[in-house]
Amino acid sequence: xxxxxxxxxxxxxxxxxxxxxxxxxxxxxxxxxxxxxxxxxxxxxxxxxxxxxxxxxxxxxxxxxxxxxxxxxxxxxxxxxxxxxxxxxxxxxxxxxxxxxxxxxxxxxxxxxxxxxxxxxxxxxxxxxxxxxxxxxxxxxxxxxxxxxxxxxxxxxxxxxxxxxxxxxxxxxxxxxxxxxxxxxxxxxxxxxxxxxxxxxxxxxxxxxxxxxxxxxxxxxxxxxxxxxxxxxxxxxxxxxxxxxxxxxxxxxxxxxxxxxxxxxxxxxxxxxxxxxxxxxxxxxxxxxxxxxxxxxxxxxxxxxxxxxxxxxxxxxxxxxxxxxxxxxxxxxxxxxxxxxxxxxxxxxxxxxx
Ligand SMILES: [Fe+2]
Ligand SMILES: [Fe+2]
Numbered sequence: 001x002x003x004x005x006x007x008x009x010x011x012x013x014x015x016x017x018x019x020x021x022x023x024x025x026x027x028x029x030x031x032x033x034x035x036x037x038x039x040x041x042x043x044x045x046x047x048x049x050x051x052x053x054x055x056x057x058x059x060x061x062x063x064x065x066x067x068x069x070x071x072x073x074x075x076x077x078x079x080x081x082x083x084x085x086x087x088x089x090x091x092x093x094x095x096x097x098x099x100x101x102x103x104x105x106x107x108x109x110x111x112x113x114x115x116x117x118x119x120x121x122x123x124x125x126x127x128x129x130x131x132x133x134x135x136x137x138x139x140x141x142x143x144x145x146x147x148x149x150x151x152x153x154x155x156x157x158x159x160x161x162x163x164x165x166x167x168x169x170x171x172x173x174x175x176x177x178x179x180x181x182x183x184x185x186x187x188x189x190x191x192x193x194x195x196x197x198x199x200x201x202x203x204x205x206x207x208x209x210x211x212x213x214x215x216x217x218x219x220x221x222x223x224x225x226x227x228x229x230x231x232x233x234x235x236x237x238x239x240x241x242x243x244x245x246x247x248x249x250x251x252x253x254x255x256x257x258x259x260x261x262x263x264x265x266x267x268x269x270x271x272x273x274x275x276x277x278x279x280x281x282x283x284x285x286x287x288x289x290x291x292x293x294x295x296x297x298x299x300x301x302x303x304x305x306x307x308x309x310x311x312x313x314x315x316x317x318x319x320x321x322x323x324x325x326x327x328x329x330x331x332x333x334x335x336x337x338x339x340x341x342x343x344x345x346x347x348x349x350x351x352x353x354x
Pocket of ligand 2: 013015239241275
Protein backbone atom coordinates (compact mmCIF):
# COMPACT_ATOMS: atom_id res chain seq x y z
CA UNK A 1 0.00 0.00 0.00
CA UNK A 2 1.49 3.37 -0.98
CA UNK A 3 2.05 5.94 1.73
CA UNK A 4 -0.13 9.02 1.95
CA UNK A 5 2.16 10.66 4.50
CA UNK A 6 3.00 14.28 3.65
CA UNK A 7 0.69 14.53 0.62
CA UNK A 8 -1.55 17.11 2.31
CA UNK A 9 0.32 20.38 2.89
CA UNK A 10 -2.38 22.63 4.33
CA UNK A 11 -5.93 23.91 3.98
CA UNK A 12 -7.49 24.38 0.53
CA UNK A 13 -10.80 26.12 1.36
CA UNK A 14 -13.47 26.20 4.05
CA UNK A 15 -17.16 26.10 3.07
CA UNK A 16 -20.04 27.49 5.12
CA UNK A 17 -23.72 28.37 4.92
CA UNK A 18 -25.14 31.89 4.52
CA UNK A 19 -28.71 33.18 4.40
CA UNK A 20 -28.09 36.04 1.98
CA UNK A 21 -25.48 36.44 -0.76
CA UNK A 22 -25.57 40.26 -0.85
CA UNK A 23 -25.02 40.72 2.90
CA UNK A 24 -22.40 37.99 2.67
CA UNK A 25 -20.65 39.72 -0.27
CA UNK A 26 -20.61 43.11 1.43
CA UNK A 27 -19.19 41.65 4.64
CA UNK A 28 -16.42 39.55 3.12
CA UNK A 29 -15.34 42.14 0.55
CA UNK A 30 -16.04 45.54 2.18
CA UNK A 31 -15.45 44.59 5.83
CA UNK A 32 -12.90 41.75 5.68
CA UNK A 33 -11.18 43.01 2.51
CA UNK A 34 -11.27 39.78 0.52
CA UNK A 35 -12.10 39.53 -3.19
CA UNK A 36 -15.00 37.55 -4.62
CA UNK A 37 -13.27 35.13 -6.99
CA UNK A 38 -16.24 33.04 -8.06
CA UNK A 39 -19.99 33.59 -8.32
CA UNK A 40 -21.54 30.27 -9.22
CA UNK A 41 -24.11 27.72 -8.06
CA UNK A 42 -23.89 24.73 -5.78
CA UNK A 43 -23.13 21.90 -8.19
CA UNK A 44 -25.07 19.45 -6.00
CA UNK A 45 -28.04 21.85 -5.67
CA UNK A 46 -27.83 24.12 -8.75
CA UNK A 47 -30.77 26.40 -7.90
CA UNK A 48 -28.77 27.86 -5.01
CA UNK A 49 -25.65 30.03 -5.18
CA UNK A 50 -22.10 29.12 -4.22
CA UNK A 51 -19.87 32.13 -3.46
CA UNK A 52 -16.08 32.13 -3.19
CA UNK A 53 -13.95 34.84 -1.54
CA UNK A 54 -10.16 34.76 -1.44
CA UNK A 55 -7.08 36.95 -1.75
CA UNK A 56 -6.51 38.90 -4.99
CA UNK A 57 -5.05 35.89 -6.79
CA UNK A 58 -7.38 33.21 -5.44
CA UNK A 59 -4.43 31.52 -3.73
CA UNK A 60 -4.98 28.02 -2.33
CA UNK A 61 -5.57 28.24 1.41
CA UNK A 62 -7.27 31.66 1.30
CA UNK A 63 -10.74 30.80 -0.06
CA UNK A 64 -13.80 30.90 2.14
CA UNK A 65 -16.88 29.71 0.27
CA UNK A 66 -20.60 29.91 1.07
CA UNK A 67 -23.67 28.00 0.03
CA UNK A 68 -26.64 30.37 0.01
CA UNK A 69 -29.47 28.49 1.70
CA UNK A 70 -31.87 31.07 3.16
CA UNK A 71 -34.46 28.43 4.02
CA UNK A 72 -32.09 26.43 6.22
CA UNK A 73 -32.54 26.90 9.99
CA UNK A 74 -29.71 28.25 12.12
CA UNK A 75 -27.28 25.47 12.95
CA UNK A 76 -25.29 24.87 16.10
CA UNK A 77 -21.76 23.75 16.92
CA UNK A 78 -21.10 20.15 17.99
CA UNK A 79 -19.64 16.93 16.62
CA UNK A 80 -19.92 17.19 12.82
CA UNK A 81 -20.53 20.97 12.94
CA UNK A 82 -17.16 22.75 13.42
CA UNK A 83 -16.57 25.51 15.97
CA UNK A 84 -14.64 28.31 14.21
CA UNK A 85 -12.08 29.21 11.58
CA UNK A 86 -8.99 31.35 11.80
CA UNK A 87 -7.20 33.70 9.38
CA UNK A 88 -3.62 34.84 9.89
CA UNK A 89 -2.34 38.38 9.45
CA UNK A 90 1.27 39.52 9.00
CA UNK A 91 1.98 40.97 12.45
CA UNK A 92 0.33 41.48 15.83
CA UNK A 93 0.64 45.25 15.25
CA UNK A 94 -2.37 45.20 12.93
CA UNK A 95 -4.71 43.51 15.45
CA UNK A 96 -5.63 46.82 17.18
CA UNK A 97 -6.29 48.33 13.72
CA UNK A 98 -8.55 45.40 12.89
CA UNK A 99 -10.45 45.89 16.14
CA UNK A 100 -10.95 49.61 15.51
CA UNK A 101 -11.96 48.98 11.89
CA UNK A 102 -14.43 46.21 12.79
CA UNK A 103 -15.97 48.28 15.59
CA UNK A 104 -16.37 51.22 13.20
CA UNK A 105 -18.46 48.88 11.05
CA UNK A 106 -20.62 47.79 13.99
CA UNK A 107 -19.06 44.31 14.19
CA UNK A 108 -18.84 42.71 17.63
CA UNK A 109 -15.18 41.90 18.34
CA UNK A 110 -13.26 40.55 21.35
CA UNK A 111 -9.61 40.28 22.29
CA UNK A 112 -6.73 40.22 21.90
CA UNK A 113 -6.32 36.84 23.60
CA UNK A 114 -3.01 35.11 24.23
CA UNK A 115 -2.70 31.81 22.40
CA UNK A 116 0.22 29.43 22.12
CA UNK A 117 2.88 31.74 20.62
CA UNK A 118 0.20 33.96 19.07
CA UNK A 119 -2.33 36.69 19.77
CA UNK A 120 -5.88 36.49 18.41
CA UNK A 121 -9.03 38.56 18.13
CA UNK A 122 -12.48 37.13 17.40
CA UNK A 123 -15.58 38.38 15.59
CA UNK A 124 -18.81 37.03 14.19
CA UNK A 125 -19.92 37.41 10.58
CA UNK A 126 -23.52 38.44 9.68
CA UNK A 127 -24.71 34.80 9.93
CA UNK A 128 -23.03 34.29 13.31
CA UNK A 129 -19.90 32.38 12.17
CA UNK A 130 -17.08 32.73 14.72
CA UNK A 131 -13.93 34.01 13.00
CA UNK A 132 -10.49 34.37 14.57
CA UNK A 133 -7.80 36.73 13.25
CA UNK A 134 -4.42 35.67 14.56
CA UNK A 135 -0.74 36.64 14.31
CA UNK A 136 2.51 35.20 15.60
CA UNK A 137 3.67 36.87 18.79
CA UNK A 138 7.47 36.40 18.68
CA UNK A 139 8.13 39.04 21.33
CA UNK A 140 5.64 37.52 23.74
CA UNK A 141 3.59 40.73 23.99
CA UNK A 142 0.82 40.74 26.56
CA UNK A 143 -2.74 41.29 25.32
CA UNK A 144 -2.86 44.44 27.50
CA UNK A 145 -0.04 45.98 25.48
CA UNK A 146 -2.10 45.71 22.29
CA UNK A 147 -5.24 46.92 24.03
CA UNK A 148 -3.34 50.12 24.84
CA UNK A 149 -2.54 50.56 21.16
CA UNK A 150 -6.17 50.64 20.20
CA UNK A 151 -7.29 54.18 19.55
CA UNK A 152 -10.84 54.48 18.29
CA UNK A 153 -10.13 58.07 17.24
CA UNK A 154 -7.79 56.88 14.52
CA UNK A 155 -9.59 53.97 13.03
CA UNK A 156 -8.44 52.88 9.56
CA UNK A 157 -10.51 54.11 6.62
CA UNK A 158 -10.10 50.79 4.80
CA UNK A 159 -8.47 47.37 5.12
CA UNK A 160 -4.92 48.49 4.37
CA UNK A 161 -2.34 46.32 2.59
CA UNK A 162 -0.66 45.62 5.94
CA UNK A 163 -3.94 44.51 7.51
CA UNK A 164 -4.89 42.04 4.75
CA UNK A 165 -5.88 38.53 5.77
CA UNK A 166 -2.98 36.41 4.53
CA UNK A 167 -4.38 32.86 4.57
CA UNK A 168 -6.17 30.44 6.84
CA UNK A 169 -4.27 29.62 10.00
CA UNK A 170 -6.58 26.80 11.10
CA UNK A 171 -10.06 25.36 11.21
CA UNK A 172 -11.46 24.02 14.49
CA UNK A 173 -13.90 21.11 14.46
CA UNK A 174 -14.72 19.08 17.60
CA UNK A 175 -13.43 15.62 18.42
CA UNK A 176 -14.81 13.30 21.09
CA UNK A 177 -11.62 11.20 21.00
CA UNK A 178 -8.32 12.88 20.05
CA UNK A 179 -6.41 9.57 19.88
CA UNK A 180 -8.89 8.14 17.39
CA UNK A 181 -8.85 11.34 15.31
CA UNK A 182 -5.05 11.17 15.37
CA UNK A 183 -5.03 7.61 14.01
CA UNK A 184 -7.56 8.53 11.33
CA UNK A 185 -5.80 11.68 10.11
CA UNK A 186 -2.40 9.98 10.16
CA UNK A 187 -3.49 6.86 8.30
CA UNK A 188 -5.98 8.26 5.78
CA UNK A 189 -5.03 11.93 5.33
CA UNK A 190 -1.29 11.49 5.90
CA UNK A 191 -1.00 14.27 8.49
CA UNK A 192 2.37 13.96 10.18
CA UNK A 193 2.24 16.35 13.10
CA UNK A 194 0.11 16.00 16.24
CA UNK A 195 0.33 18.11 19.41
CA UNK A 196 -2.05 18.26 22.35
CA UNK A 197 -2.23 21.48 24.38
CA UNK A 198 -4.49 22.88 27.06
CA UNK A 199 -7.43 24.90 25.72
CA UNK A 200 -6.82 28.36 27.27
CA UNK A 201 -10.56 29.15 27.20
CA UNK A 202 -11.81 25.99 28.90
CA UNK A 203 -10.35 24.76 32.18
CA UNK A 204 -9.24 21.13 31.94
CA UNK A 205 -10.04 20.89 28.21
CA UNK A 206 -7.52 20.34 25.43
CA UNK A 207 -6.81 21.28 21.84
CA UNK A 208 -5.53 18.59 19.45
CA UNK A 209 -3.51 20.15 16.64
CA UNK A 210 -2.83 18.28 13.41
CA UNK A 211 -0.89 19.30 10.32
CA UNK A 212 2.01 18.65 8.02
CA UNK A 213 5.71 18.87 8.84
CA UNK A 214 5.90 22.32 7.22
CA UNK A 215 2.55 23.59 8.40
CA UNK A 216 1.67 22.14 11.80
CA UNK A 217 -1.71 22.76 13.39
CA UNK A 218 -3.93 23.76 10.46
CA UNK A 219 -6.60 21.53 11.95
CA UNK A 220 -7.02 22.50 15.62
CA UNK A 221 -9.67 20.23 17.06
CA UNK A 222 -11.39 21.17 20.30
CA UNK A 223 -11.27 17.99 22.38
CA UNK A 224 -14.75 17.45 23.79
CA UNK A 225 -15.38 13.89 25.02
CA UNK A 226 -18.89 14.81 26.23
CA UNK A 227 -19.89 16.81 23.13
CA UNK A 228 -23.19 16.13 21.46
CA UNK A 229 -23.82 15.99 17.73
CA UNK A 230 -24.13 19.45 16.21
CA UNK A 231 -26.21 20.59 13.27
CA UNK A 232 -24.91 22.32 10.17
CA UNK A 233 -27.21 25.21 9.24
CA UNK A 234 -27.02 28.94 8.57
CA UNK A 235 -23.95 30.38 10.27
CA UNK A 236 -22.00 27.13 10.40
CA UNK A 237 -19.05 25.51 8.71
CA UNK A 238 -20.30 22.89 6.24
CA UNK A 239 -16.97 21.25 5.40
CA UNK A 240 -13.22 21.75 5.57
CA UNK A 241 -11.03 21.09 2.51
CA UNK A 242 -7.32 20.27 2.62
CA UNK A 243 -5.03 20.61 -0.38
CA UNK A 244 -2.98 18.17 -2.44
CA UNK A 245 -0.81 19.09 -5.42
CA UNK A 246 -1.75 16.37 -7.91
CA UNK A 247 -4.65 14.14 -8.91
CA UNK A 248 -2.53 11.08 -8.18
CA UNK A 249 -2.06 12.23 -4.55
CA UNK A 250 -5.83 12.42 -4.20
CA UNK A 251 -6.21 8.94 -5.70
CA UNK A 252 -3.75 7.52 -3.19
CA UNK A 253 -5.91 8.86 -0.36
CA UNK A 254 -9.04 7.49 -2.04
CA UNK A 255 -7.44 4.05 -2.31
CA UNK A 256 -6.54 4.14 1.37
CA UNK A 257 -10.16 4.93 2.28
CA UNK A 258 -11.50 2.28 -0.13
CA UNK A 259 -9.14 -0.40 1.20
CA UNK A 260 -10.41 0.24 4.74
CA UNK A 261 -14.05 0.29 3.60
CA UNK A 262 -14.50 3.96 4.57
CA UNK A 263 -17.31 5.62 2.64
CA UNK A 264 -16.28 8.47 0.34
CA UNK A 265 -17.68 10.41 -2.58
CA UNK A 266 -15.17 9.25 -5.16
CA UNK A 267 -13.35 11.96 -7.11
CA UNK A 268 -15.75 14.69 -8.30
CA UNK A 269 -14.79 17.25 -10.95
CA UNK A 270 -15.61 20.66 -9.41
CA UNK A 271 -14.24 22.38 -12.51
CA UNK A 272 -11.82 24.66 -10.57
CA UNK A 273 -10.43 21.69 -8.65
CA UNK A 274 -11.11 18.00 -8.10
CA UNK A 275 -12.73 16.91 -4.84
CA UNK A 276 -12.93 13.84 -2.64
CA UNK A 277 -15.24 13.90 0.39
CA UNK A 278 -15.44 11.71 3.49
CA UNK A 279 -16.19 12.08 7.19
CA UNK A 280 -13.83 11.86 10.14
CA UNK A 281 -14.76 9.59 13.09
CA UNK A 282 -16.87 12.42 14.63
CA UNK A 283 -18.81 12.96 11.42
CA UNK A 284 -17.04 16.21 10.43
CA UNK A 285 -17.16 16.47 6.63
CA UNK A 286 -13.66 16.71 5.16
CA UNK A 287 -12.59 17.18 1.54
CA UNK A 288 -9.30 16.60 -0.23
CA UNK A 289 -9.06 19.07 -3.14
CA UNK A 290 -6.43 19.50 -5.85
CA UNK A 291 -4.67 22.85 -6.31
CA UNK A 292 -5.25 22.71 -10.07
CA UNK A 293 -6.68 23.91 -12.39
CA UNK A 294 -7.65 26.94 -10.23
CA UNK A 295 -10.23 29.75 -10.33
CA UNK A 296 -8.84 31.41 -13.48
CA UNK A 297 -9.61 28.42 -15.72
CA UNK A 298 -12.90 29.98 -16.95
CA UNK A 299 -12.49 33.72 -16.23
CA UNK A 300 -9.73 36.25 -16.89
CA UNK A 301 -7.81 36.94 -13.65
CA UNK A 302 -9.08 40.55 -13.53
CA UNK A 303 -12.73 39.45 -13.99
CA UNK A 304 -12.90 36.70 -11.36
CA UNK A 305 -16.24 36.56 -9.55
CA UNK A 306 -17.90 39.41 -11.47
CA UNK A 307 -20.63 37.40 -13.22
CA UNK A 308 -22.48 34.12 -12.72
CA UNK A 309 -20.39 31.28 -14.10
CA UNK A 310 -21.72 27.76 -14.51
CA UNK A 311 -19.82 24.57 -15.18
CA UNK A 312 -20.34 23.46 -18.80
CA UNK A 313 -22.78 20.71 -17.89
CA UNK A 314 -25.13 23.26 -16.27
CA UNK A 315 -25.08 25.90 -19.07
CA UNK A 316 -28.15 24.31 -20.70
CA UNK A 317 -30.16 25.15 -17.55
CA UNK A 318 -28.95 28.76 -17.20
CA UNK A 319 -32.38 30.36 -17.76
CA UNK A 320 -34.07 28.24 -15.07
CA UNK A 321 -31.14 28.71 -12.68
CA UNK A 322 -31.13 32.51 -13.05
CA UNK A 323 -34.91 32.62 -12.52
CA UNK A 324 -34.56 30.59 -9.30
CA UNK A 325 -31.79 32.88 -8.00
CA UNK A 326 -33.87 35.99 -8.75
CA UNK A 327 -36.73 34.46 -6.77
CA UNK A 328 -34.39 33.91 -3.80
CA UNK A 329 -33.33 37.57 -3.97
CA UNK A 330 -36.93 38.84 -4.03
CA UNK A 331 -38.12 36.70 -1.09
CA UNK A 332 -35.03 37.33 1.07
CA UNK A 333 -35.17 39.75 4.02
CA UNK A 334 -31.97 41.69 3.52
CA UNK A 335 -30.66 44.05 6.20
CA UNK A 336 -27.42 46.05 5.95
CA UNK A 337 -25.65 46.59 8.22
CA UNK A 338 -26.74 43.38 9.93
CA UNK A 339 -27.25 42.97 13.68
CA UNK A 340 -24.00 41.24 14.59
CA UNK A 341 -24.14 38.65 17.35
CA UNK A 342 -21.79 39.21 20.31
CA UNK A 343 -18.56 37.21 20.65
CA UNK A 344 -18.40 34.92 23.72
CA UNK A 345 -16.05 36.16 26.46
CA UNK A 346 -14.11 32.88 26.21
CA UNK A 347 -14.26 32.44 22.41
CA UNK A 348 -12.76 28.94 22.16
CA UNK A 349 -14.85 27.57 24.99
CA UNK A 350 -16.73 24.37 24.16
CA UNK A 351 -19.92 26.17 25.06
CA UNK A 352 -20.20 28.68 22.21
CA UNK A 353 -22.89 30.65 24.03
CA UNK A 354 -20.54 31.56 26.84
FE1 LIG B 1 -8.63 29.05 17.04
FE1 LIG C 1 -15.47 22.18 -0.84
